[in-house]
Amino acid sequence: MIKKPESLNLTRQDWIDQGLKTLAETGVETVRVEPLARLMGVTKGSFYWHFKNREDLLEAVLQEWVKRQTNGIIERVEATGGDATAKLLYLFELAVQDDGRVENAIRAWATNDSRITAVLTQVDQGRLDYTKNLFLQVGFAPFEAMVRARMVYYALVGEFTIGARSNEAERLAEIRLQHTILTRRS
Incomplete structure (x- = not known):
């Protein structure tokens, strides 16, 4: 053999x-x-x-x-179907299931490599654009949609950076409350 x-x-x-x-x-x-x-x-x-x-x-x-962390997540969210509000909730839930370790390592890598910085900038913009588009579909004006997208995205990236993670059940409860607050129309 x-x-x-x-x-x-x-x-x-x-x-x-x-x-x-x-x-x-x-x-x-x-x-x-x-x-x-x-x-x-x-x-x-x-x-x-x-x-x-x-x-x-x-x-x-x-x-x-x-x-995995951008295209794959967007594909999973889109595959679930439903309206934009449901997609936003699923997107938020998927995002908080990640421990952020690779994300942090990529961001650290980008501090010393302009090529990685360029890729990271594209990833950040793509994620924000996708999230903003969902908020637009919910019915928010472009400026409001972008502010809401930034709020949730920056909070998540900041949480990864700080490392302030509660247990999974608490984190899911928090992100669902954030979803309710951010998708509520006055």
Whole structure:
């Protein structure tokens, strides 16, 4: 029986997932080929089967974060159907289920890398635009819709940054109250 090379045992996605985990735990500086290979119990050769170099992995990690934490969430919200108020509630609930560790690591990474800053700026704007659009659908004027979108988004990012997280049940109760307040029309 021919033994598969270890590089075929791990997929590109396995490396990206480990890169995201390491990024969240210890920052971008530690997302390096040799330490990741040790963590995954393989040689560096396995890495080079899937990536040209560390920069290639870092780009893949960044794009995976965008896919999961922005595009994927928007797709999930849109797939639920319902009106804009229901979509906003689901969006808020999904957002608070994240622990914010990868988000914080990406924001820290952006402080030293203008390319990451540019991606983060696009992500922030895309998230705000999507949320604003839902508030517009609820019936708020453009300025009010943007203020409401910023309030909820900045509160969430600030909560991630400060690390002030209550337990999940309390957090869901809080975000549902925020939803009620922000979608209420006077």
